[in-house]
Amino acid sequence: MNDQASRLRSMAQGHHADPPLFAARVMAITSGKGGVGKTNVVAGLAQSLAQQGQRVVVMDADFGLANLDILLGLSPKYTLEHVLRGEKVLEEILLESPYGVRIIPASSGIQELTRLDTAAELRLVQGLQRVAETADWLLIDTAAGIHDSVVKLLMAAQEVILVTTPEPTSLVDAYAMVKVLHLRDAAKPLWLLINNGQSLDEAQETVEQLQAATERFLGKQLRVLGAVPSDPHVLQAVRQQKGVVDLFPRSPAAQAFRALAGQLLGQVSLQPDGFAAFWRQLASDDAP
Ligand SMILES: Nc1ncnc2c1ncn2[C@@H]1O[C@H](COP(=O)(O)OP(=O)(O)OP(=O)(O)O)[C@@H](O)[C@H]1O
Ligand SMILES: [Mg+2]
Numbered sequence: 303m304n305d306q307a308s309r310l311r312s313m314a315q316g317h318h319a320d321p322p323l324f325a326a327r328v329m330a331i332t333s334g335k336g337g338v339g340k341t342n343v344v345a346g347l348a349q350s351l352a353q354q355g356q357r358v359v360v361m362d363a364d365f366g367l368a369n370l371d372i373l374l375g376l377s378p379k380y381t382l383e384h385v386l387r388g389e390k391v392l393e394e395i396l397l398e399s400p401y402g403v404r405i406i407p408a409s410s411g412i413q414e415l416t417r418l419d420t421a422a423e424l425r426l427v428q429g430l431q432r433v434a435e436t437a438d439w440l441l442i443d444t445a446a447g448i449h450d451s452v453v454k455l456l457m458a459a460q461e462v463i464l465v466t467t468p469e470p471t472s473l474v475d476a477y478a479m480v481k482v483l484h485l486r487d488a489a490k491p492l493w494l495l496i497n498n499g500q501s502l503d504e505a506q507e508t509v510e511q512l513q514a515a516t517e518r519f520l521g522k523q524l525r526v527l528g529a530v531p532s533d534p535h536v537l538q539a540v541r542q543q544k545g546v547v548d549l550f551p552r553s554p555a556a557q558a559f560r561a562l563a564g565q566l567l568g569q570v571s572l573q574p575d576g577f578a579a580f581w582r583q584l585a586s587d588d589a590p
Contacts, residue, residue, distance in 0.1 A: 325434075325435075325438070325572055325573075325577070326359070326434040326437040326438060326439060326440040326577050327438065327439050327440070327460055327461070327570050327571075327572060327573070328440045328442070328458075328459045328460045328461075328577060328580040329439065329440070329441050329442065329459060329460065329461050329462070329463060329566075329570070330363075330441075330442040330444055330455055330456050330458075330459035330461075330462050330463070331343055331344050331347075331441060331442065331443055331444065331462075331463045331465060332444045332446070332452065332456055332462060332463070332464060332465070332479065333446045333464065333465045333466060333472070333475070333476065333479070334446065334447065334448070334464075334466065334472065334474070334475025334476040334477070334478050334479040335446060335447075335466070335471055335472045335475040335476070336445075336446035336447065337446070338446070338465050338466055338467045338472050338497055338498070339465055339467070339497040339498055339530070339536075340443060340444070340446070340465050341364070341369060341370050341373055341443055342373065342497075342536055342540070342546070343463070343465050343495060343497060343530065343559075344360055344370065344441050344443040345360075345370065345373055345374060345545045345546075345547075346530070346545060346546060346547050346555065346556070346558075346559035346562075347441060347463075347559060347562060347563055347566070348360050348399075348403045348439075348441055348545075349399075349400060349401050349403055349545045349547040349548055349559070350547055350556075350559040350560045350562070350563035351438075351439055351563045351566065351567070352400075352401035352402055352403045353401050353547070353560070353563075354560075354563055354564070354567060356438045356439055356563075356567070357402070357436060357437045357438045357439070358402075358403045358404070358437065358438065358439045358441065359396075359403075359404045359405075359406065359433055359434070359437040359439070359440050359441070360403060360404070360405050360406065360440075360441045360442075360443065361405075361406040361408075361440060361441070361442045361443070362405065362406065362407055362408040362443050363408060363442050363443060363444050363445070363455060364408060364443055364444060364445040365408050365409070365445070366445050367445070370405060370407070370408075370443050371397065371405060371407045372543065373540060373543065373545075374399045374405065374543065374544070374545060375542075375543030375544060376397045376399060376405060376407070378395065378397055378407035378409075380394060380395040380407075381395060381407045381408060381409035382395065382406065382407065382408050382409060382426070383409045385425055385426060385429055386418065386422040386425060386426060387422070388421065388422075388425055391425075391428075391429055392406065392425075392426070392428075392429025392430065392432065392433055393429070393432070393433070395407060396433070399545070400544075400545065400548045401548070404433070404437075406433075417451070423585060427581050427585070430577070430581065431577065431578075431581070434577040440577065440580075442455060442459060444456065446475075447475075448478060448479060448482050453482060453483070453486070454584065455584065456483060456490075457483070457486055457487055457490065457583060458580050458581075458583035458584040459580060460491075460570075460573055460579070460580065461490070461491040461492075461493060461570055462483065462490060462491070462492050462493065463493045463495055463527060464476055464479060464480065464492060464493065464494055464495065464524075465495045465497050466494070466495075466496060466497070466508065466512070467496070467497055467498045467499065467508075468496060468498075468499045468500075468504050468505065468507070468508040473508060473511060473512060476494075476512060477512060477515050477516065480492060480512075480516050480520065480522060480524065481516075481519075481520060484516070484520050484522045488522070491525060491570075492522070492524055492525065493524070493525045493526070493527040494509060494512060494513075494524045494525065494526050494527060495527045495528065495529070495530065495562065496508045496509060496528075496529040496530075497529070497530045498530070498531075498532045499529055499531060499532060500531075500532055501531075502529065502531070505529035505531070506529075509526055509529075512524065513526075525569075527562055527565055527566070528558065528561060528562050528565060529558065530555055530558040530559065530562070531554050531555065531558060533546070533553055533554045533555035535549075535550040535553035535554070535555055535556070536553075536555050538550070546559070547559050547560070
């Protein structure tokens with residue numbers, strides 16, 4: 303490893319004499335079951351936070367089926383793959399979306415973040431550190447399910463938002479996800495977001511069911527972020543490849559996203575070394 307590489311590595315590992323302040327709050331958005339609305343939630347929260355004056359960077363970490371860019375009508379010319387190969391620096395692949403939200407596009411089928419070789423890892427960490435310096439939030443859209451690489455990403459994030467719908471299948475898979483995360487790190491803040499419910503009552507019932515199970519069997523208290531109702535505007539916005547917050551600001555879903563962004567702003571504290579801690583954990587060789 304050359305000098306610069308070892309300096310960066312030790313900085314990422316927290317041994318730097320005068321560590322810079324990387325203040326972005328790193329939030330990973332996940333679900334047990336696929337297709338419950340994670341990517342829409344990430345886009346909605348990102349745009350609502352940005353509307354409230356926050357600097358937001360979104361990373362698409364669903365490498366299997368990257369589609370955050372499609373959802374927002376963006377066509378990336380370059381993706382993380384080019385950064386990892388050393389052909390582009392991270393700033394060159396960032397996409398701008400409405401309200402100044404910056405997107406780091408993934409690409410389908412590249413190596414998982416947790417299995418990078420040293421050179422690729424350094425390119426990514428250098429880039430992310432520079433980007434995180436100018437961000438208040440780094441939101442990470444993950445793949446669904448309890449795969450090792452996803453769990454590792456979730457463990458590294460400062461806090462996790464778990465999305466579920468009221469459907470029993472989604473709920474059972476959400477419980478399985480809570481269990482896996484709780485067994486690895488009982489202190490990890492875990493927020494519950496109920497998406498696509500037919501009514502507030504249904505969402506509330508879902509919260510109570512999941513909370514009852516996690517408290518009884520795991521002794522785990524979930525934090526409740528809130529609910530986004532089932533809203534046909536979401537599908538209309540998807541079809542037009544725009545965020546629902548942007549296209550239908552007065553729709554029930556957009557109003558819900560604004561309220562949830564306000565919740566996050568009020569309740570997620572800034573960790574002075576938030577990003578460095580994220581990377582330290584992600585780059586560690588511990589089994590996930
Ligand atoms: N609140 C909502 N109201 C109506 N439809 C919704 C809502 N949330 C999501 N949907 C619809 O559900 C579908 C899946 O959403 P999305 O792609 O965000 O899920 P996902 O969890 O990211 O999926 P994957 O696991 O494949 O990444 C989309 O077609 C979207 O339009
Ligand atoms: Mg998705």
